[in-house]
Amino acid sequence: MKILRTQTLRGPNYWSIRHHKLILMRLDLEDLAETPSNQIPGLYDGLLDVLPSLDEHFCSPGCRGGFLMRLREGTLMGHVVEHVALELQVLVGKNVGFGRTRESEKPGVYNVVFQYRDEQVGRYAGRAAVRLCQSIIDAGRYPQDELDKDLEDLRDLANSSALGPSTEALVGEAEAREIPWMQLSARAMIQLGYGACQRRLQATLSDRSSLLAVELACDKEGTKRILQDAGIPVPRGVTIQYLDDLEAAVEDVGGYPIAIKPLDGNHGRGITLDITSAEDAVAAYDTASAASKSRTVIVERFYRGRDHRVLVVDGKVVAVSERIPARVLGNGRLTIEELVERANRDPRRGEGHDNVLTRIKIDRAAIALLERQGLALNTVLHDGKVAYLRATANLSTGGIAVDRTDDIHPDNVWLAERAARTIGLDIAGIDLVTTDITRPLRDADGVVVEVNAAPGFRMHVSPSEGTSRNVAAPVMDMLFPPGTTSRIPILAITGTNGKTTTTRLSAHIMAQTGRTVGYTTTDGIYIDGRLVEKGDTTGPQSAGVILRDPTVDVAVLETARGGILRSGLAFEVCEVGVVLNVAADHLGLDGINTIDQMARVKSVVAEVVAPEGTAVLNADDPRVLSMAERVPGKVAYFSMDAKNETVKTHIAGGGLVAVYEGGYLTLHDGQESHQLEFAEDLPVTLKGKAPFMIANALAAVAATYSLGADLESIRKGLRTFNPSAAQTPGRMNLFDMGDFHVLIDYAHNPASYEALGGFIRNWDGNRVGVVGGPGDRRDEDLALLGELSAGFFDYIIVKEDDDTRGRARGNAADCIVAGIQKTNSKCRFETVLDETRAIEISLKEAKPKELIVILPESVSRAVSLVEAFQTLHARA
Numbered sequence: 001m002k003i004l005r006t007q008t009l010r011g012p013n014y015w016s017i018r019h020h021k022l023i024l025m026r027l028d029l030e031d032l033a034e035t036p037s038n039q040i041p042g043l044y045d046g047l048l049d050v051l052p053s054l055d056e057h058f059c060s061p062g063c064r065g066g067f068l069m070r071l072r073e074g075t076l077m078g079h080v081v082e083h084v085a086l087e088l089q090v091l092v093g094k095n096v097g098f099g100r101t102r103e104s105e106k107p108g109v110y111n112v113v114f115q116y117r118d119e120q121v122g123r124y125a126g127r128a129a130v131r132l133c134q135s136i137i138d139a140g141r142y143p144q145d146e147l148d149k150d151l152e153d154l155r156d157l158a159n160s161s162a163l164g165p166s167t168e169a170l171v172g173e174a175e176a177r178e179i180p181w182m183q184l185s186a187r188a189m190i191q192l193g194y195g196a197c198q199r200r201l202q203a204t205l206s207d208r209s210s211l212l213a214v215e216l217a218c219d220k221e222g223t224k225r226i227l228q229d230a231g232i233p234v235p236r237g238v239t240i241q242y243l244d245d246l247e248a249a250v251e252d253v254g255g256y257p258i259a260i261k262p263l264d265g266n267h268g269r270g271i272t273l274d275i276t277s278a279e280d281a282v283a284a285y286d287t288a289s290a291a292s293k294s295r296t297v298i299v300e301r302f303y304r305g306r307d308h309r310v311l312v313v314d315g316k317v318v319a320v321s322e323r324i325p326a327r328v329l330g331n332g333r334l335t336i337e338e339l340v341e342r343a344n345r346d347p348r349r350g351e352g353h354d355n356v357l358t359r360i361k362i363d364r365a366a367i368a369l370l371e372r373q374g375l376a377l378n379t380v381l382h383d384g385k386v387a388y389l390r391a392t393a394n395l396s397t398g399g400i401a402v403d404r405t406d407d408i409h410p411d412n413v414w415l416a417e418r419a420a421r422t423i424g425l426d427i428a429g430i431d432l433v434t435t436d437i438t439r440p441l442r443d444a445d446g447v448v449v450e451v452n453a454a455p456g457f458r459m460h461v462s463p464s465e466g467t468s469r470n471v472a473a474p475v476m477d478m479l480f481p482p483g484t485t486s487r488i489p490i491l492a493i494t495g496t497n498g499k500t501t502t503t504r505l506s507a508h509i510m511a512q513t514g515r516t517v518g519y520t521t522t523d524g525i526y527i528d529g530r531l532v533e534k535g536d537t538t539g540p541q542s543a544g545v546i547l548r549d550p551t552v553d554v555a556v557l558e559t560a561r562g563g564i565l566r567s568g569l570a571f572e573v574c575e576v577g578v579v580l581n582v583a584a585d586h587l588g589l590d591g592i593n594t595i596d597q598m599a600r601v602k603s604v605v606a607e608v609v610a611p612e613g614t615a616v617l618n619a620d621d622p623r624v625l626s627m628a629e630r631v632p633g634k635v636a637y638f639s640m641d642a643k644n645e646t647v648k649t650h651i652a653g654g655g656l657v658a659v660y661e662g663g664y665l666t667l668h669d670g671q672e673s674h675q676l677e678f679a680e681d682l683p684v685t686l687k688g689k690a691p692f693m694i695a696n697a698l699a700a701v702a703a704t705y706s707l708g709a710d711l712e713s714i715r716k717g718l719r720t721f722n723p724s725a726a727q728t729p730g731r732m733n734l735f736d737m738g739d740f741h742v743l744i745d746y747a748h749n750p751a752s753y754e755a756l757g758g759f760i761r762n763w764d765g766n767r768v769g770v771v772g773g774p775g776d777r778r779d780e781d782l783a784l785l786g787e788l789s790a791g792f793f794d795y796i797i798v799k800e801d802d803d804t805r806g807r808a809r810g811n812a813a814d815c816i817v818a819g820i821q822k823t824n825s826k827c828r829f830e831t832v833l834d835e836t837r838a839i840e841i842s843l844k845e846a847k848p849k850e851l852i853v854i855l856p857e858s859v860s861r862a863v864s865l866v867e868a869f870q871t872l873h874a875r876a
Contacts, residue, residue: 001077001130002028004109008119011540011568012608014601015113019098020568023122025112026104027130029077033108036074044071046136050147051087059083077133078110084129085114092154094121105593120157166204166457173472179486180572182544192479193486195518195552199479204427205454206479213424217453218264220298223423230422232415233447237300239263246285249299257302260284262292268394274302303433303447307393308404310430311460311471312420314478317413319460319469320405320437326360326390326398330381336370337362337377340389357464360389360398401459403466404437411440419448427475429455488552489707490571494559494605495580497752498696501723501731502580503558505684505700509717513709515553518546523729523859527552539563540570547571554707561601565590569608576706577605578616578699582623583751587778599623609633614656614706616699619646636706638698640691658702660694665718667701676701676715683722689762690732692755730859735866738873740850744862747855748774750781753788756853760792765849769793770842772835772855775805775812782812786819796820796829799838801857809833836865843869
């Protein structure tokens with residue numbers, strides 16, 4: 001077997017609307033192409049031996065052991081690889097189950113599709129699955145050490161790319177509320193929501209977190225002074241920068257026991273507690289000074305009691321946890337070192353913040369603390385005796401957390417909330433030391449020892465003991481209060497032809513409503529009418545630019561088939577999805593070989609419409625019309641034929657329809673009908689001579705009306721939208737050259753040629769075509785372009801694109817010429833392969849009243865040539 005290509009899909013796609021995270025692996029089965037699994041010796045036993053958990057796979061039989069049943073009966077190896085790739089991910093804690101395998105257009109080559117949670121884990125699992133299966137086929141087994149190495153690598157990949165536990169909790173809550181999220185490219189930031197409705201997080205810092213408050217919280221001494229001034233009990237303490245000042249500082253705080261900590265530390269680093277001697281104080285000073293960026297150390301009175309973290313979100317206490325330092329409990333048999341080793345075997349313990357608990361480390365600090373307790377690593381602890389390995393209770397150093405949310409005294413709740421507000425943090429971790437959290441802090445001789453910005457959520461979400469608290473929920477309530485939305489309206493437009501014009505017109509109409517519109521097209525990304533990035537920007541990455549922009553109120557996204565196939569959509573749902581038409585174009589690419597398959601690609605946009613949204617479909621195109629049954633929301637139609645039966649039925653049923661009726665663009669909504677504009681009066685229709693442009697306008701009318709645009713804004717948008725080279729480059733750009741006219745259009749497939757022909761045939765005068773076609777189209781598609789051209793041009797100049805896309809120079813032109821000659825052997829034509837020269841010849845030889853139609857590879861170059869010719873002859 002051989003992997004030919006691996007793709008990562010990240011949104012709704014051709015293979016699944018519901019499962020967005022998919023790996024698509026194109027797999028050549030080679031010699032196994034015709035060999036089912038039941039005819040491969042040892043495959044069943046070998047797989048079951050190395051992966052006995054495959055018995056849990058239901059597969060198509062729909063029951064436990066279903067996949068193994070298929071394996072025994074006989075299934076092809078692509079299907080086997082799919083299940084192995086899924087199981088390898090499950091074994092490292094990534095719960096995945098969706099997959100499908102389909103033969104491609106090439107016999108023996110299969111599209112193997114399977115779900116992933118982590119992209120790198122999924123891609124690795126695909127490669128490992130092929131390697132594992134091939135080993136069993138060749139040798140009858142897959143060595144256990146190889147499997148162990150695969151699983152180790154998969155875990156490492158998962159850990160290296162995993163979100164932190166706090167971020168995971170927040171993202172999980174966002175997903176539960178259907179709030180879209182995405183990772184930003186800097187500082188581990190997460191964006192929640194889209195466009196102008198977005199909010200941002202960095203761990204548990206939000207875009208509402210005050211910089212002043214965060215800086216103050218990082219200044220431990222400054223925090224203490226502010227709290228003390230507010231009457232909140234805090235430890236007595238001083239700051240020093242020199243060891244010589246340590247002795248005086250101890251006296252200032254009332255003598256031993258003391259605590260020493262860095263002024264600007266975090267996660268418990270550099271902190272030593274319960275210091276009772278000058279020798280220990282010097283060592284603690286050195287530790288704290290090394291951990292402080294400013295080399296400033298806090299010396300505080302040490303308060304004996306239990307350590308508690310009180311989490312305050314938006315001014316309210318939402319969880320309380322008692323934190324117990326890393327420790328082991330004796331059993332009278334094992335040494336402390338053996339007890340630590342046993343504790344670290346707990347599957348809940350991992351490195352850093354990866355797991356619910358963190359492994360306990362034996363280092364110099366741990367050994368020193370044991371010595372202070374009169375213990376050593378080889379000490380056998382008596383049954384029930386506790387040995388502490390850390391002085392601080394941080395989870396990141398092996399501590400445990402016990403939920404105390406229901407135990408905290410109301411006075412302490414009030415005090416913690418007041419402390420958070422005093423410092424000014426929207427999300428704060430208030431550290432209390434008290435002997436009894438159920439009593440008021442002052443009565444139990446307790447104090448607030450710290451106020452933390454960006455507090456960790458792990459101890460509350462996954463406590464070692466007690467009730468798990470959903471602390472992410474109040475954060476989401478704070479960022480997105482009831483009645484607010486996390487989404488901006490998304491209008492997605494797809495189809496074979498007309499996408500760019502419809503996108504630009506829709507964006508223009510929405511701009512009339514006073515909102516900031518971001519849109520993507522084949523010629524660039526635009527925000528508020530300004531070009532952000534030039535190029536073909538119809539894929540998910542370009543859509544992401546719009547969805548990340550904090551100024552955008554409405555997104556209008558041209559959505560091409562390439563992005564859907566290669567990556568999936570950039571969004572999970574849209575408010576309005578438009579499918580203009582489906583025709584033969586790009587067939588033979590990316591595994592799409594028939595028009596019906598292409599229709600399935602385009603239908604993705606209709607199928608992701610929100611339940612309360614609208615799919616706008618072309619009632620004149622049977623393939624588009626059939627998509628209505630798969631739309632989860634409402635359906636609206638547009639049509640050039642007022643007698644279309646679907647249109648008539650939909651209007652009678654109170655549905656939304658935009659139709660060309662009596663020369664007018666007319667909108668029917670329930671019992672109301674609105675005659676919008678006379679088509680011949682609209683610049684976009686070229687005086688009504690371009691029927692396909694009328695259809696595009698109808699689609700834009702239905703789409704923007706569904707998105708909430710008022711009728712007057714729609715009318716104004718229609719009247720003021722001009723298909724000029726400046727506003728819609730390459731889309732029916734008509735130039736008046738004085739004695740003749742030039743039309744530039746980016747038609748490049750048979751359907752767009754046919755649509756263009758409707759306008760060309762209406763021209764009163766000689767018609768010249770400068771035509772070509774992309775080299776990656778099939779020979780028959782290029783020949784058809786020639787056949788169509790011969791039907792409506794009086795003279796044809798056949799040229800080629802600069803990029804022949806793998807064809808020999810002249811080959812694409814020969815195919816077009818063959819089509820011309822097949823249709824009309826007397827048709828006048830010449831071949832000029834260079835596009836620039838072909839355009840220049842057409843302009844120099846133009847005759848009065850002639851229409852020269854240029855169908856270029858480079859729209860900008862063609863426009864420049866025409867404008868330069870126009871300027872030169874105007875001066876002459």
